Amino acid sequence: MQQTPLNYKSAGVDYAKIDPLKVLAQQAASSTAVNLAQHGLSEIQASRGESAYVLDVGDFYLASITECLGTKALVADAMRAITGKTYYAAIAQDTLAMAINDIITVGATPVSAHAYWAAGGDEWFADQERAADLVSGWKAACDACGVSWGGGETPSLSGVVVPGRIDLAASCVGLVRPKERLTLGAKLRPGDAIVLLASSGIHANGVSLARKLAERLPQGYATPLDDARLFGDALLDPTVLYSPVTEALFRHGIIPHYCANVTGHGWRKIMRHPDALTYRFASVPPVPPVLRFMQAQAHIDDREAYGSLNMGAGFALFLAPEQAGQAVEVARQLGIAAYQAGVVEAGPKRVIIEPLNVEFAQDELTLRA
């Protein structure tokens, strides 16, 4: 087995090649906002560059989003050959979580979702056990989040999607109601507390790295972790759905000043707010065994690990400090571990993780055109 450290570029994701198109698309998209005037509507301009798009429709704000699962289903396909389980109920939850955990960052209550299941050929849908798991997992995730599953697409895309594979995505619509729930970060300020909500494992980001690692391991996905679970099995723990937490917070009178879904770019996402602010952490949450294993096996240091994986923190809430303790309690009552781990400070844009002596600077995260 090689000892070369694995990073995102060697694992096949080259952000430098994607970003110029993203910038072009963001600029063109932004220029279409003027079309709303003919309908008597307007956009919330600050939502561009945030995780969901927000329109002002009068009595409330309307949020919408489309999100892709990524390549996690490839892990499920590989694990089925090992354990015989399909894992597609978990994969369904992962896919919906990509959309739901993003749309709640703007203060929206997710209300409806559409499924996008594009298979490499009709035979994908003929496997009834796997199809039934995908359906039941999708329904369960909708039920857990109070979402109505409105419909979707199940195309068979021979020649576009790889035979035997499926491209999974979810779109979601949410209402920000009352309008005071809109959280685009206008209230974020020095002194705010940062509460981190626990992840269940890798969620659906960092999967390219995990797949590359499995290729290097003699036992691949069947490699046992410290807790005796198989690597692939632990990778397939579904992404935590965080909308029950944000909805419960609102019922308790807590409106976060800002939220960040910790996905690609790991903890660098914590500084996604456009302002120059410093995010200082005095502690870090427990690292899920599967992420500890990945870091060790990929020979990457804390800086690389926290800069690309969630490392146990799936979602960050930025709150008035006097509400942080209650927010932790609300999450824990829902079975989601939460940690008052950091504070927002005046200062240059950066994330400082004190116990690990790791710092990410402003230029290490570029999300906006």
Place this chain on the structure above:
Amino acid sequence: MQQTPLNYKSAGVDYAKIDPLKVLAQQAASSTAVNLAQHGLSEIQASRGESAYVLDVGDFYLASITECLGTKALVADAMRAITGKTYYAAIAQDTLAMAINDIITVGATPVSAHAYWAAGGDEWFADQERAADLVSGWKAACDACGVSWGGGETPSLSGVVVPGRIDLAASCVGLVRPKERLTLGAKLRPGDAIVLLASSGIHANGVSLARKLAERLPQGYATPLDDARLFGDALLDPTVLYSPVTEALFRHGIIPHYCANVTGHGWRKIMRHPDALTYRFASVPPVPPVLRFMQAQAHIDDREAYGSLNMGAGFALFLAPEQAGQAVEVARQLGIAAYQAGVVEAGPKRVIIEPLNVEFAQDELTLRA
């Protein structure tokens, strides 16, 4: 060259394999509607099985949809090798049209859209000419329909999407406002006129058949049609965007009793309304040269052609008969040819195309669980 007739099954789309999953998914989706009560919302139950999902949000109805392009981008990729053009501005319009032409069927004004562009690898996005065409075409289609492009996803899905290919989809949100614009077919009745809006060609349905046909032709996509255009070039005429017509109709005080977007299943889609009604056509619109060519080369009869392709009718409006003439005029003023071609009659569910002696019976279209 073989002379065997080509049909959908031999062209690689087997609806029998997709449908059981669709039924399972529709039933599970429908069972999640109860989740809306906790938000003080409700669904419009009749929208399930229609082309877009509709929620009652108080002052207006909210419609949403996610739609896939299908495999038409493969034709663009093949034609680029022949002419050097990318065709991706047209492909972008096709993709948005799949969502927009569906969401308007329920009476919605499309207001925002998200892009889903999932490539087989980062190198797809590095081709700046093609990427710029995709972006400019997407923006132009949004502008043509008064839609704000809210954002989207540009994942790189190595191992899921075929290298060098891209899986394109669009999601769209629309408002039905005032609520009287909701057109789920409650008013459809015998005596209604059927106005057909012209298509530009194949649009994005029947592409598997076109691709299979190109494989059988000695010159492939470079085969000249009667009008000297190349087969592949004509296939890539972008789908007509019909929302300018439905919006103009409303401004003229015309609310259709029902609408059908003529996509997969061709003219069989005209009987998609759940009621038992007969749709009788005394005339058919001119057939675009590319569809005439396809029918002839694939050796399929009128029944097969009209049962799977749009054959010149991209969208059907079902209207009070006294409004049909004005509806035709409104469309023509927007540059879209329109034809008062048929009537709705009491009788068993079927589509009768008199000039062709073709009839489709109820059991030839199954859309609902």
